[in-house]
Amino acid sequence: MPCPSATMVVWAAAWLNGAAASDDFLDALGAWAEAHDVRAADDDLAARLDLPGPGPQDTPVGLALLLPALRKAGVWDGELILPVAGDVRGTGGAGDFGRAALRHGEAVVLRSAGLGLVPHTVADGVVRWTVFELGEMPPAEHLPIGEAEHGMSSAMREAASTLIDLDIAKHRPGVRAEIAETVSNRPASSWPETVPQRSLRVLQRASEVEAILWVATDDAPGGALSASATRARVDALKPLFDSVRLARRSAVAEMVRILADQAQQS
Structure with a gap:
């Protein structure tokens, strides 16, 4: 089905390339949930991106703070992946990111910054985006x-x-x-x-x-x-x-x- 990750990939690209305002980005993601929040998958990545980490003492932040984190990380591209059992292309294997992407059936790959984003519903009307550091990734596939x-x-x-x-x-x-x-x-x-x-x-x-x-x-x-x-x-x-x-x-x-x-x- 259509998914939040597709919306994230396209609108983040629009914002990063100056074709959309941050409010446009947030409004588009609002179709998927009343609220979105963000956290990093580990403490080192949290410190690098100025995002909250995975610990219980870390309170996830709103989606608006993801955009400057992406800019800081040097993101300029994005790729939608839709892994299923038996076909995990684009996940980079069985690391934390790959397992999370497969579990939730969708993710965003940001190769230029070595980052991956996985959304999942954590409460009624709330989607959480977890930011992962990617390991070694295979070359991106291109299908015209x-x-x-x-x-x-x-x-x-x-x-x-x-x-x-x-x-x-x-x-x-x-x-x-x-x-x-x-x-x-x-x-x-x-x-x-x-x-x-x-x-x-x-x-x-x-x-x-x-x-x-x-x-x-x-x-x-x-x-x-x-x-x-x-x-x-x-x-x-x-x-x-x-x-x-x-x-x-x-x-x-x-x-x-x-x-x-x-x-x-x-």
């Missing part, structure tokens, strides 16, 4: 947005064909309404005005496809599949789940690239 968009469309066709061949696809009354409700119930993300329309289109399409996936994997009452049919359905849909994650990452990366290019040209 056109290739990602094509991959998602191809995976959707193949999944539909496989489900039909397996006789798993079935008519389900009201399915269109279920999908529309799934999409509408998600937070409405806002983006800087200058980001490319193609990225926005890919993100919207990814959300729609993901809504279809969740409905497809949610058995209606009385319609539960056998264990073998369930396994076949999972196998058929996994490439499509993967393609949605890749498309979302690619669209966000394209936004960040365009924002940086615009800053260099101004």
Whole structure:
């Protein structure tokens, strides 16, 4: 699903490149929770960034203080990662950051400063961002947005064909309404005005496809599949789940690239 980390990556890039004010950044993150706070994962990093540490005596600070910490650390880039079991690309392995990113299913990688951010909900209406120092990271992967968009469309066709061949696809009354409700119930993300329309289109399409996936994997009452049919359905849909994650990452990366290019040209 759309996630706070995607919003963080794009709006931090906009702010760092002079395309957005700090209030714009804070307003955009406000779609995900009424309050956000920040802390560092260890005391050394806390001292370096002037942020509270992980100890019980350290009170997390508001999100507004993250921005000067990022500027101080020399951040100029950002990357969205969406790790899942079996695919932890971008996490750098099994360190503290990698484990936290996998546990919460999302994170921000700031390679230029060797930092990673992981959000998670700590209370009703409160999201906490923990800042980690990254270890050795593999080179960043680049997936052109056109290739990602094509991959998602191809995976959707193949999944539909496989489900039909397996006789798993079935008519389900009201399915269109279920999908529309799934999409509408998600937070409405806002983006800087200058980001490319193609990225926005890919993100919207990814959300729609993901809504279809969740409905497809949610058995209606009385319609539960056998264990073998369930396994076949999972196998058929996994490439499509993967393609949605890749498309979302690619669209966000394209936004960040365009924002940086615009800053260099101004």
